């Protein structure tokens with residue numbers, strides 16, 4: 001259940017708790033402080049030790065809710081691995097220096113996160129996404145300094161492209177700086193772009209992959225299997241569908257999938273596999289990720305204790321067979337874009353963000 005986080009010595013549970021939906025509780029799918037604390041308590045009781053948040057989740061409220069809970073547990077905080085992110089600036093979106101990876105902004109962000117989290121150190125500090133306006137050397141040196149100062153223990157990145165991660169890894173080696181130990185990236189049966197390039201960089205360089213939205217915000221849980229009706233009221237996918245969100249990756253509307261036959265066939269396939277193991281579809285979706293070589297810990301979200309317990313039960317004690325893994329790979333496969341289809345890649349196909357999705361991989365080598 002516990003795995004080393006990339007090339008570091010720190011061990012994390014293979015299912016991490018995401019806190020994107022802590023705070024802003026008037027929005028369907030989000031949690032009050034009390035609900036969030038109950039989820040955190042139960043997660044730790046079930047053996048979880050890895051918790052992910054970000055400066056901008058619920059405009060800083062997620063970090064604050066996590067912070068009030070960390071304070072309440074006292075020295076038990078030291079047994080946990082607390083991850084947060086910076087770059088997007090909670091409440092500082094309009095400021096000229098408010099959303100970047102500059103030394104000025106990163107140091108300020110770390111100080112503010114420490115204050116909201118009510119802790120002396122952050123275990124894993126992640127850049128929320130690439131910043132083409134700041135020299136990479138400056139951002140890397142800042143991470144190294146923050147590690148030496150004891151403000152953060154390790155650093156990682158999120159939402160990167162393959163070339164960006166490889167460049168970062170190479171440069172930090174040349175400069176002799178603390179390495180990036182993890183990549184937090186969207187990855188699920190409904191989004192497999194990570195497999196195009198990042199998967200190889202991570203395996204080759206010992207960078208841990210931490211998939212976010214592993215249940216695609218609820219689509220892979222089986223709560224909605226019918227393209228002709230709206231998802232169940234109160235769920236995130238209902239809220240996204242009614243508001244027809246566009247470009248908000250963790251809240252996907254029904255309109256994106258309604259005409260995609262492959263999505264509904266994938267859900268049917270997952271249901272058959274889940275039933276044959278007496279497991280839930282959520283557990284199958286999480287297990288598929290956990291059995292991928294590059295994945296270290298899957299960052300799931302949940303709204304209730306029941307969902308949390310359901311998801312945590314994917315962590316160990318059973319496995320998908322290699323035949324089932326292949327079936328799921330095939331059911332979620334996608335034609336590789338040029339030039340990937342010309343290369344001798346035997347697995348790793350794209351995602352569903354395109355209406356031309358087909359069942360076969362379309363690989364030619």
Ligand SMILES: NC(=O)c1ccc[n+]([C@@H]2O[C@H](COP(=O)([O-])OP(=O)(O)OC[C@H]3O[C@@H](n4cnc5c(N)ncnc54)[C@H](OP(=O)(O)O)[C@@H]3O)[C@@H](O)[C@H]2O)c1
Pocket residue numbers: 017018019020021028029052053128158159184185211212213214215216217218219221223234235236237250282299300301302303306307308310311
């Ligand atoms: N780095 C980034 O840019 C980035 C972006 C997004 C997220 N993240 C991280 O990834 C974490 C997880 O993302 P996510 O919340 O989108 O993940 P997710 O696990 O794909 O979706 C979670 C949602 O699915 C539903 N659900 C969860 N378990 C269920 C179960 N067993 N049965 C039925 N429904 C279930 C719940 O929504 P309903 O009950 O409302 O249906 C829950 O809010 C976040 O908290 C955050 O830490 C990072």
